[in-house]
Amino acid sequence: MPTGVAMRDVRAQLFDAAERVLLRAGPSALTSRAVTDEAGCAKGVLHRHFDDFDAFLADFVLDRARRMGVQAAALRDSAGTGTVVGNLAGAMTAVFESVAMAILPLITFRDELRARLRETWPTGLPVIAEAVEMVAAYLAAERDLGRIAPHAEVEVLAPTLLGAGHLQFADRAAPTPDPDAVRKTVLTVVGGVLR
Missing domain, CATH: 1.10.357.10 (Tetracycline Repressor, domain 2)
Known part of the structure; x- marks a missing residue:
């Protein structure tokens, strides 16, 4: 997603993206880059909403x-x-x-x-x-x-x-x-x- 374009309900979009990656490619493929690519946003979006990737994963689970x-x-x-x-x-x-x-x-x-x-x-x-x-x-x-x-x-x-x-x-x-x-x-x- 281009910089400056607002995402609605960022957490839900990132969680849904993580689920798709997890179901399609398994846990070893679940990285912050894979999630943000799947969600169509910059990697920084995830890190603006979560302390780190493990914090994101905990909230996702x-x-x-x-x-x-x-x-x-x-x-x-x-x-x-x-x-x-x-x-x-x-x-x-x-x-x-x-x-x-x-x-x-x-x-x-x-x-x-x-x-x-x-x-x-x-x-x-x-x-x-x-x-x-x-x-x-x-x-x-x-x-x-x-x-x-x-x-x-x-x-x-x-x-x-x-x-x-x-x-x-x-x-x-x-x-x-x-x-x-x-x-x-x-x-x-x-x-x-x-x-």
């Missing part, structure tokens, strides 16, 4: 974690409708086909980013921690409705389900897992508590 709220509400609202397995399979696919899968290695391999995230996110990995809470809340709602057993330990089932899902979706270069395979994974994890 937290922004994407907060966006899980919409997905969490939709899953919670689906309680009592459709099938538990179908609802969970759809939610898992949505989580793991999103930027969440690309954020995990980004956090894992950038020590400074992890340190900055710990300042506001003391435990767990943002995005995945939100996904675990989302699934646990949904399972609790289904338990309250009697569609899963009253003894179901949703705090154990949720991370187990997301861990299994992560393994299915981990290879970003491979084709998306078959929907039947995702449903089979969900059924294997929660089948013992379905009513």
Whole structure:
């Protein structure tokens, strides 16, 4: 973007650009230059709004974690409708086909980013921690409705389900897992508590 041309909502534009780079080329390609090139602006724009690139990345990750709220509400609202397995399979696919899968290695391999995230996110990995809470809340709602057993330990089932899902979706270069395979994974994890 030429100097002197105002950008609207700079943070959102830079975050969206970072997501596109991350999804297209992976965490190793995510540099300040790649983000600003993708956003169509000068590199200095990023540094005017963030102390440094790790500060930008921390805010980007937290922004994407907060966006899980919409997905969490939709899953919670689906309680009592459709099938538990179908609802969970759809939610898992949505989580793991999103930027969440690309954020995990980004956090894992950038020590400074992890340190900055710990300042506001003391435990767990943002995005995945939100996904675990989302699934646990949904399972609790289904338990309250009697569609899963009253003894179901949703705090154990949720991370187990997301861990299994992560393994299915981990290879970003491979084709998306078959929907039947995702449903089979969900059924294997929660089948013992379905009513």
